[in-house]
Amino acid sequence: MLTTRLDLDRVRAARRHIDPIFLDTPLYQCDALGRELGCTVSIKLETANPVRSFKGRGTELVASLLTDQGRTAAVCASAGNLGQALAWSGRRRGLDVTVVASHRAPAVKLDRIRALGTELELVDGDFEMARERAVNIARRRDVRLVEDSLDIETCEGAATIGLELASGASTFDTVLIALGGGAMATGVGYVLKTLSPAVEVICVQPAGAPAMTRSWHERRVVTTDSYDTIADGVAGRYPIPVVLDDLLQVADDAVLVDEASIVTGMRMLLEHAGLVVEPSAALGVAAILEDRDRFAGRHVATIICGSNVDPDAYHRWVRA
Amino acid sequence: MLTTRLDLDRVRAARRHIDPIFLDTPLYQCDALGRELGCTVSIKLETANPVRSFKGRGTELVASLLTDQGRTAAVCASAGNLGQALAWSGRRRGLDVTVVASHRAPAVKLDRIRALGTELELVDGDFEMARERAVNIARRRDVRLVEDSLDIETCEGAATIGLELASGASTFDTVLIALGGGAMATGVGYVLKTLSPAVEVICVQPAGAPAMTRSWHERRVVTTDSYDTIADGVAGRYPIPVVLDDLLQVADDAVLVDEASIVTGMRMLLEHAGLVVEPSAALGVAAILEDRDRFAGRHVATIICGSNVDPDAYHRWVRA
Numbered sequence: 001m002l003t004t005r006l007d008l009d010r011v012r013a014a015r016r017h018i019d020p021i022f023l024d025t026p027l028y029q030c031d032a033l034g035r036e037l038g039c040t041v042s043i044k045l046e047t048a049n050p051v052r053s054f055k056g057r058g059t060e061l062v063a064s065l066l067t068d069q070g071r072t073a074a075v076c077a078s079a080g081n082l083g084q085a086l087a088w089s090g091r092r093r094g095l096d097v098t099v100v101a102s103h104r105a106p107a108v109k110l111d112r113i114r115a116l117g118t119e120l121e122l123v124d125g126d127f128e129m130a131r132e133r134a135v136n137i138a139r140r141r142d143v144r145l146v147e148d149s150l151d152i153e154t155c156e157g158a159a160t161i162g163l164e165l166a167s168g169a170s171t172f173d174t175v176l177i178a179l180g181g182g183a184m185a186t187g188v189g190y191v192l193k194t195l196s197p198a199v200e201v202i203c204v205q206p207a208g209a210p211a212m213t214r215s216w217h218e219r220r221v222v223t224t225d226s227y228d229t230i231a232d233g234v235a236g237r238y239p240i241p242v243v244l245d246d247l248l249q250v251a252d253d254a255v256l257v258d259e260a261s262i263v264t265g266m267r268m269l270l271e272h273a274g275l276v277v278e279p280s281a282a283l284g285v286a287a288i289l290e291d292r293d294r295f296a297g298r299h300v301a302t303i304i305c306g307s308n309v310d311p312d313a314y315h316r317w318v319r320a
Numbered sequence: 321m322l323t324t325r326l327d328l329d330r331v332r333a334a335r336r337h338i339d340p341i342f343l344d345t346p347l348y349q350c351d352a353l354g355r356e357l358g359c360t361v362s363i364k365l366e367t368a369n370p371v372r373s374f375k376g377r378g379t380e381l382v383a384s385l386l387t388d389q390g391r392t393a394a395v396c397a398s399a400g401n402l403g404q405a406l407a408w409s410g411r412r413r414g415l416d417v418t419v420v421a422s423h424r425a426p427a428v429k430l431d432r433i434r435a436l437g438t439e440l441e442l443v444d445g446d447f448e449m450a451r452e453r454a455v456n457i458a459r460r461r462d463v464r465l466v467e468d469s470l471d472i473e474t475c476e477g478a479a480t481i482g483l484e485l486a487s488g489a490s491t492f493d494t495v496l497i498a499l500g501g502g503a504m505a506t507g508v509g510y511v512l513k514t515l516s517p518a519v520e521v522i523c524v525q526p527a528g529a530p531a532m533t534r535s536w537h538e539r540r541v542v543t544t545d546s547y548d549t550i551a552d553g554v555a556g557r558y559p560i561p562v563v564l565d566d567l568l569q570v571a572d573d574a575v576l577v578d579e580a581s582i583v584t585g586m587r588m589l590l591e592h593a594g595l596v597v598e599p600s601a602a603l604g605v606a607a608i609l610e611d612r613d614r615f616a617g618r619h620v621a622t623i624i625c626g627s628n629v630d631p632d633a634y635h636r637w638v639r640a
Contacts, residue, residue, distance in 0.1 A: 020489075021348050026368035028341050031435060045368045048346035052594055115351060169340075274372055274596040274627040307594040315639065 004246040005152055006190040011159040018060040018160065019092075021049050025161075027168050027301075033272040037288045040299040042170060043273060044161060046306065047281070051112075053233075053306035055085035058157025058183060062146055063089035065153060072096055076146040077134035079127050079180075079233050080109025081306050082154075086146060087116035098143075100134040102126050106232060106278075106310045126227065128237050149181030149243045158184040162191025165301060172199050173298040176284030178305050179203035179212055179254060180234030182243040188303070189250030200252045204283040207256040209235040215244050216254040230317070231262055233280035233306055261286035267318045269304070278309040279317075324566040325472055326510040331479040338380040338477065339412075341369050345481075347488050347621075353592040357608045360619040362490060363593060364481060366626065367601070371432075373553075373626035375405035378477025378503060382466055383409035385473060392416055396466040397454035399447050399500075399553050400429025401626050402474075406466060407436035418463075420454040422446050426552060426598075426630045446547065448557050469501030469563045478504040482511025485621060492519050493618040496604030498625050499523035499532055499574060500554030502563040508623070509570030520572045524603040527576040529555040535564050536574040550637070551582055553600035553626055581606035587638045589624070598629040599637075 015023060026045040034041040046054035063086065066074055073096035076086050083099030090097035099113050103122040113120050121137070123129045131147075138145035148154050165175060165188065175192060177185045189201040205213040208229030214222040221244055227235045247254075265282030268289075269275045284302030288295045335343060346365040354361040366374035383406065386394055393416035396406050403419030410417035419433050423442040433440050441457070443449045451467075458465035468474050485495060485508065495512060497505045509521040525533040528549035534542040541564055547555045567574075585602030588609075589595045604622030608615045 021346075024344065026341075026346065028369050031370065032432065035435070043368070047594060048363070048365045048368060049348050050351065112352065115355070270596065271631050274367060274629070276590065276594040276596055309594070311591050319635065319639075 002190065002193060002249050004186065004190050004249050005242060006155060006159060006187065006246065008191065008194055011156050011163060011191060014061050014156045015160055017064040018057050018157065022056040022060060023160065024164060027164060029170070030273045033268060036268060036272050037285065038292055039288065039295045039297060042172065042299065042301040044165060044301055044303045046161070046304055047277070051081070051085045051088050052308050053081040053085065054158060054161060054184065054303070055081045056088060057160050058154035059085040059089040061153040061157045062086065062151060063093050063095055066095060066144055067093045071144050073141070073143040074146050075100065075134050075137045075143055076148070077127065077130040079235065080105045081233055081308060082148050083113045084109060084116065084308070087113050087118035091116055098137060100130045100137065102130050106308065108310050109308050112308065127235055149183040150240050154183040155187040159187030159191050161303060162188040166191060166195040170299065171196070172301040174200040174202055174295065174300045176202050176204055176287055176300060176302045178234055178280045178283040178303065179205040180280070181236055181240065182212055182247050184303070184305065186243060186246040186250055190246065193250045201250060202287065203247070203251050203254040204287040205234060205254065205256055206231045206262060206283070207258055210256050211237050212239045212244065212247070213254040213256050215239045216247055216251060219248060230259060231279035231283065233278060255287050257283060257286040257290050261289045263317045264289055270318050275304060276307050276309065276314065277304055278306045281305045281307065322510065322513060322569050324506065324510050324569050325562060326475060326479060326507065326566065328511065328514055331476050331483060331511060334381050334476045335480055337384040338377050338480065342376040342380060343480065344484060347484060349490070350593045353588060356588060356592050357605065358612055359608065359615045359617060362492065362619065362621040364485060364621055364623045366481070366624055367597070371401070371405045371408050372628050373401040373405065374478060374481060374504065374623070375401045376408060377480050378474035379405040379409040381473040381477045382406065382471060383413050383415055386415060386464055387413045391464050393461070393463040394466050395420065395454050395457045395463055396468070397447065397450040399555065400425045401553055401628060402468050403433045404429060404436065404628070407433050407438035411436055418457060420450045420457065422450050426628065428630050429628050432628065447555055469503040470560050474503040475507040479507030479511050481623060482508040486511060486515040490619065491516070492621040494520040494522055494615065494620045496522050496524055496607055496620060496622045498554055498600045498603040498623065499525040500600070501556055501560065502532055502567050504623070504625065506563060506566040506570055510566065513570045521570060522607065523567070523571050523574040524607040525554060525574065525576055526551045526582060526603070527578055530576050531557050532559045532564065532567070533574040533576050535559045536567055536571060539568060550579060551599035551603065553598060554603070575607055577603060577606040577610050581609045583637045584609055590638050595624060596627050596629065596634065597624055598626045601625045601627065
């Protein structure tokens with residue numbers, strides 16, 4: 001019996017608060033990619049929506065709750081995708097959204113947040129510094145702080161992906177989930193372990209930003225002094241204890257992958273699946289590349305979680 | 321009153337015979353692309369499925385009909401996407417599929433047809449030569465010939481895209497549809513003109529393969545001696561008379577675009593929408609680029625109909 005913060009009825013109910021544009025995303029087998037990887041590969045595509053990532057599922061839920069509570073403003077720290085999604089969900093509901101991000105975030109993510117008419121504050125440090133600044137802004141202005149992975153709605157939103165994976169025509173041996181703060185991994189993992197317990201849930205994180213994976217293996221919060229990865233969407237240093245508690249229950253494994261594998265994964269997704277993805281979305285393919293024997297002949301689903309990538313960096317990576 | 325070969329009840333019924341993997345595809349507004357083009361742009365994405373084009377909608381219907389009729393084999397001529405889709409739909413139903421294609425078709429399309437275990441016959445000439453050869457094979461072997469755009473199921477399958485466009489949350493001023501043989505243009509156009517008559521239906525064809533567009537403007541079949549375009553998916557020389565009859569009733573306009581605009585369209589879809597597309601799928605954006613004033617401020621939907629493109633050619637085009 002799982003005793004996580006998640007609840008299946010709440011996840012099912014969450015669908016009603018999410019704009020359908022983020023729901024029931026494509027889930028299909030990609031033979032060309034599977035042939036290259038030596039296994040059957042199904043793609044769960046979370047990029048064909050106005051914010052080009054899965055984060056809209058969670059921000060729709062958050063923004064709808066805030067509106068119900070009569071709130072008129074919110075602030076969040078973001079590596080880029082949460083901010084864009086909260087800006088999109090907030091704009092539709094007249095919420096005043098402030099996003100705090102690191103100045104190192106991809107320009108395209110920052111540009112799209114600004115384009116949505118949202119206040120964007122940049123900090124000199126990394127994502128954890130943005131988190132600190134967001135906390136301060138929320139206190140100073142007395143507005144609601146939206147915290148990715150900690151706020152249960154962000155996990156429940158992501159968990160609706162799990163409902164779609166579990167209800168699809170195919171059954172999978174393994175689902176590969178990019179691991180950052182843990183909203184997607186705990187949300188999707190919880191639903192899979194509840195509805196399809198035989199499916200193996202593997203979280204994948206860059207070796208250059210390994211805090212949550214190390215924490216999972218040591219069963220206690222392990223922080224790092226820095227991170228260094230192109231997978232900006234999953235880079236953090238301070239795992240959230242309650243999120244780790246949930247992850248310990250729903251993940252079968254957590255693996256780390258090298259930057260070179262992430263780049264190769266991006267290139268393979270382009271060449272064999274015709275998909276432009278940001279580095280975080282290539283973590284699943286990277287995990288297969290680093291351990292082909294483990295996945296040989298199996299049916300693996302990988303969630304393509306975002307495609308907000310700077311064009312110049314992208315071309316440099318995939319053409320190298 | 322439209323008097324085409326299409327019928328709304330039949331199109332609605334068609335959905336039941338099509339694998340859901342091809343249905344209810346993403347339809348979403350792409351702000352970044354819209355900003356560049358000076359109008360509101362909605363994307364109807366037909367590439368996130370196992371054959372990476374919209375053709376599965378029609379071949380599912382065709383193959384299901386053939387199976388019901390007790391047929392065990394079929395042959396089709398194809399520029400590449402129909403063949404891949406018929407191979408996919410046939411394989412699931414135990415149909416013996418033969419595809420005839422031009423040796424000039426993109427290698428990736430031919431490879432994917434072969435990978436589906438289908439017999440592939442290549443002709444030295446162009447697509448019209450492949451059509452002739454397919455007719456001969458069908459006669460010689462006494463197997464069913466599947467003819468794109470002429471067989472009403474191919475139009476009805478494509479027409480289900482129209483149902484989804486008409487039932488979406490957004491209303492459009494204009495829908496841009498790639499024009500080749502006419503299955504998609506007549507199918508989608510018919511549904512839109514029936515359910516959303518105020519929506520303008522504009523067909524887009526390359527200036528280098530203008531037979532159907534010229535025919536539409538002259539209201540009679542006009543053939544050409546050759547074609548020359550990178551948009552291999554819509555290249556033909558002999559319009560089918562009954563398809564032209566239907567097109568004359570459902571299209572508000574048919575326009576021709578230059579190769580340079582198609583390339584720019586592909587590049588913009590990559591840079592601003594994160595989408596890899598084959599040239600035919602960029603025709604809509606190309607049409608906007610060639611007549612910005614016409615579309616300024618309007619809400620335009622464009623169907624991204626395929627993404628089967630040779631990687632090398634693609635990179636050459638988008639990085640030029």
